Amino acid sequence: MTVKILYFASLKDALGCTEESFVLPSGVSTVGELRSFLADRGEKWKALGEGRNVRAARNQRMAAPADPVLPGDEIAFFPPVTGG
Amino acid sequence: MTVKILYFASLKDALGCTEESFVLPSGVSTVGELRSFLADRGEKWKALGEGRNVRAARNQRMAAPADPVLPGDEIAFFPPVTGG
Amino acid sequence: MTVSVQAEDFDVGAEISALSAGRHEVGAVATFVGLVRDVSGGSSVGAMTLEHYPGMTEKSLEEIVEQACARWSLYGVRVIHRFGRLEPGDRIVFVGVAGAHRGETFAACEFIMDYLKTRAPFWKLEETPAGARWVDARDSDDSAAARWEQSSR
Amino acid sequence: MTVSVQAEDFDVGAEISALSAGRHEVGAVATFVGLVRDVSGGSSVGAMTLEHYPGMTEKSLEEIVEQACARWSLYGVRVIHRFGRLEPGDRIVFVGVAGAHRGETFAACEFIMDYLKTRAPFWKLEETPAGARWVDARDSDDSAAARWEQSSR
Numbered sequence: 001m002t003v004k005i006l007y008f009a010s011l012k013d014a015l016g017c018t019e020e021s022f023v024l025p026s027g028v029s030t031v032g033e034l035r036s037f038l039a040d041r042g043e044k045w046k047a048l049g050e051g052r053n054v055r056a057a058r059n060q061r062m063a064a065p066a067d068p069v070l071p072g073d074e075i076a077f078f079p080p081v082t083g084g
Numbered sequence: 085m086t087v088k089i090l091y092f093a094s095l096k097d098a099l100g101c102t103e104e105s106f107v108l109p110s111g112v113s114t115v116g117e118l119r120s121f122l123a124d125r126g127e128k129w130k131a132l133g134e135g136r137n138v139r140a141a142r143n144q145r146m147a148a149p150a151d152p153v154l155p156g157d158e159i160a161f162f163p164p165v166t167g168g
Numbered sequence: 169m170t171v172s173v174q175a176e177d178f179d180v181g182a183e184i185s186a187l188s189a190g191r192h193e194v195g196a197v198a199t200f201v202g203l204v205r206d207v208s209g210g211s212s213v214g215a216m217t218l219e220h221y222p223g224m225t226e227k228s229l230e231e232i233v234e235q236a237c238a239r240w241s242l243y244g245v246r247v248i249h250r251f252g253r254l255e256p257g258d259r260i261v262f263v264g265v266a267g268a269h270r271g272e273t274f275a276a277c278e279f280i281m282d283y284l285k286t287r288a289p290f291w292k293l294e295e296t297p298a299g300a301r302w303v304d305a306r307d308s309d310d311s312a313a314a315r316w317e318q319s320s321r
Numbered sequence: 322m323t324v325s326v327q328a329e330d331f332d333v334g335a336e337i338s339a340l341s342a343g344r345h346e347v348g349a350v351a352t353f354v355g356l357v358r359d360v361s362g363g364s365s366v367g368a369m370t371l372e373h374y375p376g377m378t379e380k381s382l383e384e385i386v387e388q389a390c391a392r393w394s395l396y397g398v399r400v401i402h403r404f405g406r407l408e409p410g411d412r413i414v415f416v417g418v419a420g421a422h423r424g425e426t427f428a429a430c431e432f433i434m435d436y437l438k439t440r441a442p443f444w445k446l447e448e449t450p451a452g453a454r455w456v457d458a459r460d461s462d463d464s465a466a467a468r469w470e471q472s473s474r
Contacts, residue, residue, distance in 0.1 A: 079403070
């Protein structure tokens with residue numbers, strides 16, 4: 001019941017974390033719920049909190065908060081992109 | 085009181101003429117009047133007549149029928165352009 | 169040198185590089201290359217000859233570039249148009265525009281092409297199986313140029 | 322090969338030629354090159370590092386190209402985006418679109434750039450005199466991408 005979580009760019013710097021393996025707690029079944037759960041883990045994790053401009057991807061595709069999270073998924077959180 | 089007249093592309097082929105030196109008759113003082121006068125010179129010159137899609141330039145700039153024609157001018161007539 | 173009218177081919181890569189060379193304020197280069205197609209109006213085309221009006225051609229292209237530079241904030245513009253006999257696959261025209269940001273370079277590049285298509289004195293004579301024929305101007309080119317008149321940009 | 326994500330520079334002239342090589346139905350090639358500017362948000366920029374999300378980057382670019390191909394009739398598309406450390410004047414991105422006529426190639430090229438700017442997972446870390454800073458996304462990029470949603474083209 002684990003997922004791989006990736007963090008990029010300024011969010012990675014704020015969290016001091018690039019990647020973690022995360023056991024899905026009960027009650028966390030969407031990308032939005034996962035983000036909220038992570039944001040509540042402590043001070044620096046507020047960088048993922050509501051009101052912060054954070055985007056998410058599920059299995060390497062842009063994801064909406066309502067998208068499901070399933071065991072084995074690769075979930076990524078990052079700020080709005082700035083390439084090109 | 086002469087002007088140089090140039091013809092291009094399909095108009096040049098229809099008239100069988102690329103360039104002529106032309107003495108301005110009295111009463112011909114605009115590009116439109118010049119075009120009408122030329123169109124009346126004979127059968128093949130009807131290619132310059134009203135209703136034909138002909139554009140004009142005066143001294144190498146696109147010209148409107150009301151633009152003046154003065155001695156020494158270079159006047160050109162041609163079909164709509166198709167470059168690019 | 170902003171505008172060239174020439175029989176010779178050109179080096180697209182070198183032209184694009186030159187638009188930003190040594191100018192580190194350039195963040196965007198939009199370009200267009202027009203080529204001879206082997207089909208036109210339903211007929212196969214073996215080759216074409218581009219006639220032009222020497223003198224006026226250069227003037228008209230320079231004027232189009234000036235209008236683009238007045239309309240957008242640009243760092244560099246390059247226009248090359250060939251004349252003479254060309255075969256399918258041959259390059260006809262190059263337009264390159266350098267600026268700070270992409271929006272203005274895209275707009276200026278398309279503007280220059282649209283105006284060039286209706287205002288620069290070039291005419292195409294196509295060689296088809298049915299003989300040589302002058303290409304007719306397309307109404308769509310007039311409407312493409314006209315939309316810049318209405319635009320408030 | 323339509324999409325490349327790479328650290329190495331690329332040859333713009335060769336990429337543009339490849340888009341029409343041996344394809345005489347191509348009449349138009351619109352391209353865009355994005356470069357590192359030496360100024361950004363009022364600060365001077367000595368260099369930047371482009372971070373990306375390997376795997377997703379390629380997928381997102383391929384998806385953007387697929388959308389462009391569904392929307393317009395195109396003969397070829399090429400997208401190259403670099404990552405890693407780049408200096409002012411260095412090329413960042415190349416988009417090239419080949420088609421029959423100019424209108425659709427200009428539109429598709431700009432569409433791809435607008436979508437890339439808002440959907441491809443790249444992030445810029447700039448080196449400025451005040452230290453390194455992550456570039457903020459621009460609202461103008463969101464609105465540039467949004468206009469394609471409303472457009473009926």
